[in-house]
Amino acid sequence: MSTSPQTGAAIRFEKVGKSFETASGRVAALQDVSLDVAPGSICGIIGRSGAGKSTLLRMVNGLERPTEGSVLVAGRDVGRAKGPALRAIRREVGMIFQHFNLLASRTVYGNIALPLEIAGVPASRIRPRVMDLIARVGLQAQADRYPAALSGGQKQRVGIARALATEPKVLLSDEATSALDPETTQTVLALLRDINRDLGLTILLITHEMAVLRDIASHMAVIEAGRIVEAGETYDVFVRPNHPTTRSFLSGVTGITLPAFIAGKLETARPGGASAEVIRVTFAGHHATDPMLARLTSELGVAVNILAGAIEEIGARPFGNLLISVEAAQGAEARAYLERHGLLTEVLGYVR
Numbered sequence: 057m058s059t060s061p062q063t064g065a066a067i068r069f070e071k072v073g074k075s076f077e078t079a080s081g082r083v084a085a086l087q088d089v090s091l092d093v094a095p096g097s098i099c100g101i102i103g104r105s106g107a108g109k110s111t112l113l114r115m116v117n118g119l120e121r122p123t124e125g126s127v128l129v130a131g132r133d134v135g136r137a138k139g140p141a142l143r144a145i146r147r148e149v150g151m152i153f154q155h156f157n158l159l160a161s162r163t164v165y166g167n168i169a170l171p172l173e174i175a176g177v178p179a180s181r182i183r184p185r186v187m188d189l190i191a192r193v194g195l196q197a198q199a200d201r202y203p204a205a206l207s208g209g210q211k212q213r214v215g216i217a218r219a220l221a222t223e224p225k226v227l228l229s230d231e232a233t234s235a236l237d238p239e240t241t242q243t244v245l246a247l248l249r250d251i252n253r254d255l256g257l258t259i260l261l262i263t264h265e266m267a268v269l270r271d272i273a274s275h276m277a278v279i280e281a282g283r284i285v286e287a288g289e290t291y292d293v294f295v296r297p298n299h300p301t302t303r304s305f306l307s308g309v310t311g312i313t314l315p316a317f318i319a320g321k322l323e324t325a326r327p328g329g330a331s332a333e334v335i336r337v338t339f340a341g342h343h344a345t346d347p348m349l350a351r352l353t354s355e356l357g358v359a360v361n362i363l364a365g366a367i368e369e370i371g372a373r374p375f376g377n378l379l380i381s382v383e384a385a386q387g388a389e390a391r392a393y394l395e396r397h398g399l400l401t402e403v404l405g406y407v408r
């Protein structure tokens with residue numbers, strides 16, 4: 057599969073709209089969605105329940121058709137493809153699912169062989185291909201087991217191997233780790249990363265967990281009520297989130313929360329009289345915040361309370377979040393100082 061000559065994108069959503077006719081009227085699931093997914097990238101779409109993630113994903117393999125705009129896979133219009141042309145696109149787009157969707161009556165081997173049998177691959181070529189895939193996902197010891205005898209992580213490995221059977225160039229992941237515990241999630245994400253790197257596979261995944269994007273996605277988009285409200289490189293979005301929805305997803309993943317005694321007293325408007333301003337300070341790269349906070353005190357005479365803090369990594373690039381409080385009367389001056397020195401600030405509220 058070559059990439060689109062016009063765009064270079066492996067997947068391109070062009071002003072895509074999708075509405076459903078229901079008994080209670082028309083439901084607009086997606087509106088004016090434009091997004092390019094670069095070849096070889098891992099792009100994550102995050103959104104709340106009902107935001108339109110599944111509808112968007114299902115358009116890439118033609119399970120849904122857009123009512124407006126177009127979806128191009130390697131430059132080919134999926135929404136308008138029919139018959140053999142649609143089947144050809146689908147062979148190049150693999151998919152994995154939250155609940156694995158394995159056939160209970162087939163072994164690991166049998167599940168992985170199925171798409172090859174359907175595609176009419178000669179039996180003599182199926183066995184070596186399936187054995188290769190089983191080795192790639194590390195299930196050699198489980199090849200003859202049935203799904204009921206597998207752990208969740210092993211089932212998802214079968215799902216991944218099955219999705220790779222027809223040598224797709226694009227892998228769609230529909231909440232593939234949502235049913236797994238955190239440790240198993242990490243091993244499955246690591247496998248997806250290896251596949252992306254080794255095979256140059258483009259991965260488009262949907263999730264409601266920011267941590268999944270942080271751990272695996274090079275690019276991300278935030279979808280809210282059928283529209284993309286923010287998109288870009290994952291690192292940039294994490295460090296400089298613009299939209300309130302992105303910020304609210306982020307607050308759950310940065311690993312820092314306000315101490316309960318402050319969170320319970322936080323007011324959005326600055327109260328009259330003496331109060332403290334609670335500020336989130338975000339810094340990218342190896343920015344040293346300690347000297348900056350110390351200088352805030354020594355140069356401006358602003359006393360800083362550190363409430364919480366954490367440093368995280370996206371790829372190998374660190375970024376950090378600190379929650380601090382300063383006297384509210386000095387808040388604006390303190391924030392301006394930190395911003396001048398390359399840190400990002402956000403007022404979370406005030407406490408009396």
Ligand SMILES: Nc1ncnc2c1ncn2[C@@H]1O[C@H](COP(=O)(O)OP(=O)(O)OP(=O)(O)O)[C@@H](O)[C@H]1O
Binds near residue numbers: 084103104106107111
């Ligand atoms: N076949 C359908 N018929 C009618 N409405 C639908 C259909 N499919 C999706 N919708 C509606 O479109 C909107 C987006 O749904 P979608 O399943 O894409 O969201 P989602 O972000 O994947 O949500 P979730 O995380 O809960 O799966 C919702 O309002 C949903 O009710």
